Amino acid sequence: MKNIASNALTFLIVGLIALGGVIGYGQNAFYAPGPLERPVCLQVNRGASVEAIGQSLQELGALENPTIFRIGARYTGKGEDRRFGNFLLPANVSMDEALDIVTAGGQSTCGAEVNFRIGVTRFDILARELDPASGDYVEVARWEPGVDEQPEAFEALRDEDPDLRYRVTVAEGTTSWQVREGLNAVPWLEGEIAEVPAEGTLAPDSYEFRVGDDRAGIIAQMEERQARLLADAWENRQPGLPLDSAEQLLTLASIVEKETSLPSERGTVAAVFINRLNRDMPLQTDPTVIYGITNGEGVLGRGLRRSELDRATPYNTYQIQGLPPGPIANPGRDAIAAAANPVDSEFIFFVADGTGGHAFAVTYEEHQQNVARWREIEAERAE
Numbered sequence: 001m002k003n004i005a006s007n008a009l010t011f012l013i014v015g016l017i018a019l020g021g022v023i024g025y026g027q028n029a030f031y032a033p034g035p036l037e038r039p040v041c042l043q044v045n046r047g048a049s050v051e052a053i054g055q056s057l058q059e060l061g062a063l064e065n066p067t068i069f070r071i072g073a074r075y076t077g078k079g080e081d082r083r084f085g086n087f088l089l090p091a092n093v094s095m096d097e098a099l100d101i102v103t104a105g106g107q108s109t110c111g112a113e114v115n116f117r118i119g120v121t122r123f124d125i126l127a128r129e130l131d132p133a134s135g136d137y138v139e140v141a142r143w144e145p146g147v148d149e150q151p152e153a154f155e156a157l158r159d160e161d162p163d164l165r166y167r168v169t170v171a172e173g174t175t176s177w178q179v180r181e182g183l184n185a186v187p188w189l190e191g192e193i194a195e196v197p198a199e200g201t202l203a204p205d206s207y208e209f210r211v212g213d214d215r216a217g218i219i220a221q222m223e224e225r226q227a228r229l230l231a232d233a234w235e236n237r238q239p240g241l242p243l244d245s246a247e248q249l250l251t252l253a254s255i256v257e258k259e260t261s262l263p264s265e266r267g268t269v270a271a272v273f274i275n276r277l278n279r280d281m282p283l284q285t286d287p288t289v290i291y292g293i294t295n296g297e298g299v300l301g302r303g304l305r306r307s308e309l310d311r312a313t314p315y316n317t318y319q320i321q322g323l324p325p326g327p328i329a330n331p332g333r334d335a336i337a338a339a340a341n342p343v344d345s346e347f348i349f350f351v352a353d354g355t356g357g358h359a360f361a362v363t364y365e366e367h368q369q370n371v372a373r374w375r376e377i378e379a380e381r382a383e
Helices: 002-029 051-061 066-076 096-102 151-162 174-187 215-235 245-261 265-277 286-294 304-310 333-340 365-381
Strands: 040-044 083-090 112-118 122-130 134-143 165-170 206-209 349-352 358-361
Touching: 002 066, 002 096, 040 051, 051 066, 066 096, 083 096, 096 151, 112 174, 122 151, 122 174, 122 215, 122 286, 134 151, 165 174, 174 215, 206 215, 215 245, 215 333, 245 286, 245 333, 265 333, 265 349, 265 358, 286 304, 349 365, 358 365
Parallel strands: 112 165
Antiparallel strands: 040 083, 112 122, 122 134, 165 206, 349 358
């Protein structure tokens, strides 16, 4: 009997050791770098099970044992949070990392996307597809709705990729009228936007949507994001600014946005206008005059006339003192930040310098010299 008991105990110990070895092997395999040799796109279909995802990973060469993947997914609890879409898997991705990729963010990181781009002068649609090997997007098709026919390449892409992602991107400096017109032209959204949202209240950014989503919902996202940006900037603004409210900060930011497209200049341009406000000098900025003429509906398409600069209107900052009554566009995050915290500068003048930027000056004499140089550049370009 003692021999039987001893043998049974020996078998139990050997069995436990073997089981521990299996568990240890499984854990190592679950967390260790996988066999994937190059980046690939993993497609997770709607309703796909953990088993189906494991099978797809095996077919892509990202793992050798889908059973370990399935057990690991259930053991970590990550399998319940899986999302559908196309996900970029890097080379040598582990099973645990692959699970994180398809659960953590919940948004596709690979495959193809269609981007409806609303710009300052026009809008267009860009369809592109990610090349996993290089990590770069490759353009598939580009067209302007209402002007160009929908390309066959896009239709083929849509047929091939049921999880095609859609987004709308609003450029910095667009007006609310332009955003409304652009969103109403997006063919995959529902519900027309009748009223133009308040100027300046829409955050320029990229917004992902699904076919059939409501346009008003995207407007609400833009307004919420801009309100957060403005509240944060106002709370953390530079002390002593000659601004009475967050709304005035937004107005100033919109002027900064329209005056320069160079990130390096925003803080200096904001400083010029702050210095002028502190000295009770007219802002004398053309974009506000243009807004007073167009009301933000499209572009002027020509230079300002002398009569327009001389006419007193609420937006003619050559004739009025201080800021205009409201924003002239939708400023982006960086323009708002620049208006809230301008650089320390004594500049009160600036003019184009021919490089896409501006020449700044403290005195009127310096400014006149900069203007003369700009006139010479204009004359040379006209020849």
